[in-house]
Amino acid sequence: MKTEFEDRCDVQCIHEENVKEVRANMINEDTARALADIFKTLGDSTRIKLLFALMQKELCVCDLAAVSGASESAVSHQLRILRNQKLVKYRREGKILYYSLLDDHVQTLFTQGLEHVNE
Amino acid sequence: MKTEFEDRCDVQCIHEENVKEVRANMINEDTARALADIFKTLGDSTRIKLLFALMQKELCVCDLAAVSGASESAVSHQLRILRNQKLVKYRREGKILYYSLLDDHVQTLFTQGLEHVNE
DNA sequence: TAAATATATGAACAACTGTTCATATATTTA
DNA sequence: TAAATATATGAACAGTTGTTCATATATTTA
Numbered sequence: 001m002k003t004e005f006e007d008r009c010d011v012q013c014i015h016e017e018n019v020k021e022v023r024a025n026m027i028n029e030d031t032a033r034a035l036a037d038i039f040k041t042l043g044d045s046t047r048i049k050l051l052f053a054l055m056q057k058e059l060c061v062c063d064l065a066a067v068s069g070a071s072e073s074a075v076s077h078q079l080r081i082l083r084n085q086k087l088v089k090y091r092r093e094g095k096i097l098y099y100s101l102l103d104d105h106v107q108t109l110f111t112q113g114l115e116h117v118n119e
Numbered sequence: 120m121k122t123e124f125e126d127r128c129d130v131q132c133i134h135e136e137n138v139k140e141v142r143a144n145m146i147n148e149d150t151a152r153a154l155a156d157i158f159k160t161l162g163d164s165t166r167i168k169l170l171f172a173l174m175q176k177e178l179c180v181c182d183l184a185a186v187s188g189a190s191e192s193a194v195s196h197q198l199r200i201l202r203n204q205k206l207v208k209y210r211r212e213g214k215i216l217y218y219s220l221l222d223d224h225v226q227t228l229f230t231q232g233l234e235h236v237n238e
Numbered sequence: 239t240a241a242a243t244a245t246a247t248g249a250a251c252a253a254c255t256g257t258t259c260a261t262a263t264a265t266t267t268a
Numbered sequence: 269t270a271a272a273t274a275t276a277t278g279a280a281c282a283g284t285t286g287t288t289c290a291t292a293t294a295t296t297t298a
Contacts, residue, residue: 012243013182015182022175023185026186032171035164036167037162040255048146062133063137067142073259073275077256095132095272096132096265103235163286179245193286211294214244215243239298240297250287250290252286253287256281256282257282262277
């Protein structure tokens with residue numbers, strides 16, 4: 001039951017100037033997604049704990065499981081996500097993999113995040 | 120088929136000193152969850168776009184839908200999440216609600232996040 | 239006060255996420 | 269080289285999330 005005016009914009013509350021202006025400086029789709037992906041990665045309490053622990057010193061998977069309270073398998077899965085997001089790196093020493101933070105962005109983000117939490 | 124030593128810790132790779140030390144300075148469960156919740160809130164590209172738009176100026180729901188490309192209903196749902204996390208506030212003017220950022224933590228977090236993205 | 243407008247909200251549903259369990263891989267040790 | 273150890277990975281499953289669609293609410297206008 002299509003009407004003749006189907007394609008007419010039915011929104012009336014738009015402030016055209018504002019929309020035009022904001023649109024011109026809008027974040028692009030890919031950047032928005034990339035930014036969302038980082039935050040998504042930080043948006044899990046297990047991963048928060050792993051990163052927080054690694055802020056103190058490098059740790060092996062076993063140690064990370066012990067301090068975070070998660071199973072070694074769960075930790076391993078989460079470490080892969082952190083690796084993919086370039087948040088952690090590791091070095092091997094025999095059978096043991098020692099994980100550490102890849103850079104200090106995490107620390108800065110945590111500090112800012114905590115500032116919001118404790119507003 | 121329970122063994123007599125079932126409760127014995129079967130993990131052998133733990134570095135006790137490290138674990139003890141890191142545990143002593145560990146983030147607590149509630150804080151970890153609260154921190155994860157903020158990041159989780161920032162971990163969606165629609166919400167990223169909404170916040171990014173609001174970094175420029177206050178906007179009504181219609182405008183936010185226009186600049187973000189999401190439906191008004193979707194925007195409204197997302198704004199509720201942002202409100203609950205105390206990231207945005209609004210003022211009413213007649214039928215129209217104007218949303219704006221509640222404080223500047225978002226801007227700082229975005230800047231840091233983007234720095235990581237463009238590492 | 240009825241209609242129109244701007245926004246909010248609940249239900250439903252598909253897509254995604256985190257954990258567990260079983261198994262695989264890599265390294266060392268016996 | 270076989271067994272043990274440390275970690276990784278895939279499948280499965282429950283829980284969560286974001287959107288849509290229908291409907292409700294609040295405000296203004298006729």
